[in-house]
Amino acid sequence: MTSQVTPYAIGTALQRLDGRSKVTGTAPYAFERVVDNATYLHPVQATIALGQITAIDTAEAEALDGVITILTHVNAPRLASTEDRELAVLQTDRVSFRGQLIGAVIADTPETARQAAGLVRISYAQWPHEAELSSERSDLYTPEAVNPSFPADTDEGDVDTAMSAAPVTLDTTYTTPLEYNNPMEPHTTVALWNDHELTLYDSTQGAHTVRTTVAPVIGLDPERIHVSAPHVGGGFGSKGIPHAHIVLAALAARTVEGRPVKFALTRQQMFSLAGHRTPTIQRVRLAADTDGRLSALAHDVVEWTSKVKEFAEQTAVPSRNVYAAPNRRTSHRLAALDVPVPSWMRAPGECPGMFGPEVAVDEMALKCGIDPVEFRARNEPDVDPETGKPFSSRHLVECLREGADRFGWHHRDPTPASRTERGWLVGTGVASSIYPTLRAVSTATIRVEAADHYRVDIGATDIGTGTWTALTQIAADALEVPVGHVDLRIGETAQPEASVAGGSTGNATWGTAIVEAARALQDTHGRPPEIGAEASGTTPNNPETERFAMFAHGAQFAEVRVHADTGEIRVPRMLGVFAAGRIINPRTAHSQFIGGMTMGLSMALHEVGVLDTRFGHVVNHDFAEYHIPTNADVGDIDATWIDEDDPYVNPMGAKGIGEIGIVGAAAAIANAAHHATGIRLRELPITPDALLR
């Protein structure tokens, strides 16, 4: 057992500490950092999907008043490493995807830079490209591992034999589309190069991640790179792995040494430069007895990656842990295409990977004539099906049952298309969610600044998740002082090295480091420690992971209304019930859960990147056409949680919550749409045309 912190501040709804600066418009985001004598960068992007640059004419652009310099592969400084081909900007004449960065104009104003970028003439030799994903492709391959390091395939028992022996079976294919994170703050870097020191004001999920990623690429000692990101306008994974624009800003800054370079991607540029979620094709096979007990579960996934750099989404991984079935199989096959580089998007793996199977389970429950909540409960495993380890805590069935009660599930007539209200077909649906409880490594330092005044430093980031607030609460409890006695500083490489805000690992990792530092302070300096005393702590390995499988769980419920004549689909009600360990701050957690669920609603009904395979670019590359929900698109969405006491995960007993809210939400909506209409929807997003029959 991990020695637990006694919760006083933890569990209270402390107001967001960065709230005041954000409502007054004074919280400085990357582009707003005050710099002198700024220059502005506007990139030149490739207009072909594959080929070679044969000529560049910058004469007209250079003639514009206010243009300082124009960088292309011809004159850009050489990078120290081009191993990461996404980051190796302006190093060759090769074009590997449409929208790739192939040049940069640096000018005195952004208007001038943009105008000049439009005047740069590029000639290409164009080669035939491939941008079409299909499970029929002959070049599908098995990656060595899927994100971050799971085996690509697993096979236990004999799925085929179980399928032929079972009285009830299902073999169906589901698809999820190309999706974009679209945090509200576009990716931004302000770079200043001065005397072999590089300062980056960056919009990132990890200041240290930027430093350690960029240092070998540009060939600077990491200690000479200073990254600062105190406020970040959302990320959802797209600011987790540093992208090429940061390197371009650094190269530009080196070129105009001494003058800062400001570079914010436009919304449209984000669609080729800031990562995306691969489309997925998921074949799901299930076998069950007539009581609804699964004897086989197979999840075979086809998805894409880019030829430039591999990213293999772990779509089938959740199927390894969620339900008991003696015969199980999962696989991932990739098509490497001439497309931009896919990357993390909120709950990579679990989010798309709990769509296919959770709709399949709904289909199976119906085939077996068993209520979908009950069907899931009957397939609840005693131990983690993948490793055979017990769960450190698992309350999936409790979430399902509690949610069913609160949602009014029991009044439902299971017959599809059985309820109509004033021209609207009404249905309800359910799905499970699961997300692993992981932790990374970080270091925190605590210093006694004055009597009862503790300064806590850790290079963590707050991307809207509430880090400023939650870590202050954790530090207060670890030090056994009120929150007002803690002065937390985050977001800088000047602080002790911290892990990226990703994989729902933030609080678990950073919080544990802070607890370690507090314990070290008390152990070495007594209580109360003297003024000036200082101690550091680093997140240790958790030995309990040897004994236990660790996951957060949840149940998603949705009500859907489909207009009988128009097919218009609305979601008036959603409820999520989660079991995610101890909740550090109910106020910020509630918003995180609901925000995740809303992004799941968005996945169900709105989001799809439309790739024109002839040209390799996404046609709907802005908010006018890539839709995310507006206030008027959502109804009553609520989230609640089960108090879960888990002494094994970390000293706070907290599991991550940033991602689980999105997992399963789209499946619950698709299942509800089937219940409303009798039309089974296996392809996202669900649009009115699919509901008109």
Next chain:
Amino acid sequence: MRLKFTVNGRQAEADDVWEGESLLYVLRERLGLPGSKNACEQGECGSCTVRLDGVAACACLVAAGQVQDREVDTVEGLAGEDELDAVQRAFVDAGAVQCGFCTPGLLVAADDLLERCPSPSDSEIRESLAGNLCRCTGYEKIMDAVRLAADRRAEEARS
């Protein structure tokens, strides 16, 4: 051009302004008022919402030349000397702020809504704020905040 207009009740001036640059750029980069955000630059997200002669507008779609001698109000003008406005307080209290990038635009839009319609229904709030995208919160807390602000303003008006 030499641009002269009123921002948050004070006279503002900027020289060498190109008429075609956006009001958002003028505010953020020339006048040091970065509260209004740029999240799409083409009128789709509401992050840049300001009031132009009292009417809510996307600052990214207003050309600098159009604001000559007019009045602009931004999020920076909402709070009093040392007290937050009721809408700002409500956003903090209700937990309607996450990453905060949509927040300034939403505050200006909500302030505008409550001025036109002091006790809006839920559907009026949802419709009025439908032009302000938020990717973090799922809007529930924003609804709570606007309801709370409406109540508090009504209370303030009574007392």
